[in-house]
Amino acid sequence: MKFFKFGSVLLGLLLFVVPAVGAAAAEDEDCYQLLENHCQSCHMLGRVCKKLDKKSERAWKSTIVRMVKRRGAEVDAQQQAVIVKCLVSRDASLVQGCEQ
Numbered sequence: 897m898k899f900f901k902f903g904s905v906l907l908g909l910l911l912f913v914v915p916a917v918g919a920a921a922a923e924d925e926d927c928y929q930l931l932e933n934h935c936q937s938c939h940m941l942g943r944v945c946k947k948l949d950k951k952s953e954r955a956w957k958s959t960i961v962r963m964v965k966r967r968g969a970e971v972d973a974q975q976q977a978v979i980v981k982c983l984v985s986r987d988a989s990l991v992q993g994c995e996q
């Protein structure tokens with residue numbers, strides 16, 4: 897009896913902890929990793945790096961929407977928001993990644 901009780905507590909813990917770890921891992925992609933994972937299946941990131949200083953927030957938003965709607969990039973709404981933010985702020989990971 898005692899064992900079963902312990903087992904269900906353990907199971908409960910597992911069900912609780914595993915998705916939390918999964919979610920944390922997804923958020924841990926830094927800017928550059930997000931771009932590497934979602935943007936370079938079709939073109940080199942150089943295309944993005946080249947435009948770092950040149951586009952406003954609005955321009956980046958519309959570029960990314962175009963990549964998703966017209967070109968077929970797989971980036972969900974939350975990732976799009978993160979990508980736009982880091983492109984506009986010229987995130988450190990991005991600047992470093994672009995210099996490589």
Ligand code: HEC
Nearest residue numbers: 934935937938939943944947959960963967968969970971
């Ligand atoms: C499914 C293929 C595909 C994916 C994935 C993709 N792109 Fe593109 N991208 C294209 C194509 C095709 C072009 C050239 C035609 C055009 O500009 O629409 C392009 C051009 C570009 C350009 C140069 C043109 C401009 O507007 O400055 C930028 C910048 C760009 N992509 C950014 C991105 C970013 C950022 C991502 C990730 C969020 C991404 N792309 C993902 C297909 C893709």
